[in-house]
Amino acid sequence: MDLTTSYPASVHHKLHGIVQLQRTIDKGKALAKGNIGEYHYNCPMDVHLFTFLGIDHEALLDVIKTSSDAEISEYVAPFVHAKSDEEIEAFNQDWLQHGPDPGSDAEKYFLSLRAEVAPDRTDVTSWADLLDLDEKRPVPQRVAA
Numbered sequence: 001m002d003l004t005t006s007y008p009a010s011v012h013h014k015l016h017g018i019v020q021l022q023r024t025i026d027k028g029k030a031l032a033k034g035n036i037g038e039y040h041y042n043c044p045m046d047v048h049l050f051t052f053l054g055i056d057h058e059a060l061l062d063v064i065k066t067s068s069d070a071e072i073s074e075y076v077a078p079f080v081h082a083k084s085d086e087e088i089e090a091f092n093q094d095w096l097q098h099g100p101d102p103g104s105d106a107e108k109y110f111l112s113l114r115a116e117v118a119p120d121r122t123d124v125t126s127w128a129d130l131l132d133l134d135e136k137r138p139v140p141q142r143v144a145a
Contacts, residue, residue: 001029004037007135011045011128012096015073016080019092019128020049025072028064045127052091053079099125 001008008026015022024046030036042050042057050057055076063075080088100106114124118133123142132139 001026001033002035002037003027003030003039004035008039010132010135010137012132014092016077017085017088017092018049018053018080018083019095020045021053021076021080024049025060025064025076028061032061032065048095053083055079096128097126099127 003026008030009022011020011023013019013022015025024041027036027039027041027043027046030039031041040046041061046057049055050060053076060075064072067075083091100110110127110130113134114121114130117130118124121133121139121141124130124133124139129139
């Protein structure tokens with residue numbers, strides 16, 4: 001995985017039924033190879049995922065450094081499957097709708113990035129959708145909030 005020339009998986013992409021996980025693994029792969037570019041492994045989005053699943057980011061990175069995709073998938077599977085379907089669905093829905101807190105520095109950054117990548121897309125209010133736009137993925141039009 002070379003994130004200096006490509007993008008990690010979308011936040012929307014599911015691995016073992018959970019969003020964000022493949023993206024986080026992709027960033028770990030790029031970090032392990034020294035080509036993570038502008039991305040960050042163990043960023044706040046990753047930390048949220050690690051906290052939910054109970055995964056230690058350093059332990060996962062160690063697995064990523066020495067394992068195949070199948071072995072990485074096998075490593076994370078028990079953490080995901082320890083959660084109920086309801087917990088996973090709630091996490092996914094919350095995470096895909098999560099946006100910056102009003103009035104925060106994060107909101108200022110969010111609005112600045114949205115103005116840069118898609119100024120006409122005021123309907124985009126979640127980080128997941130904004131990242132997809134920034135990474136040139138299609139994002140369905142929604143009714144603006």
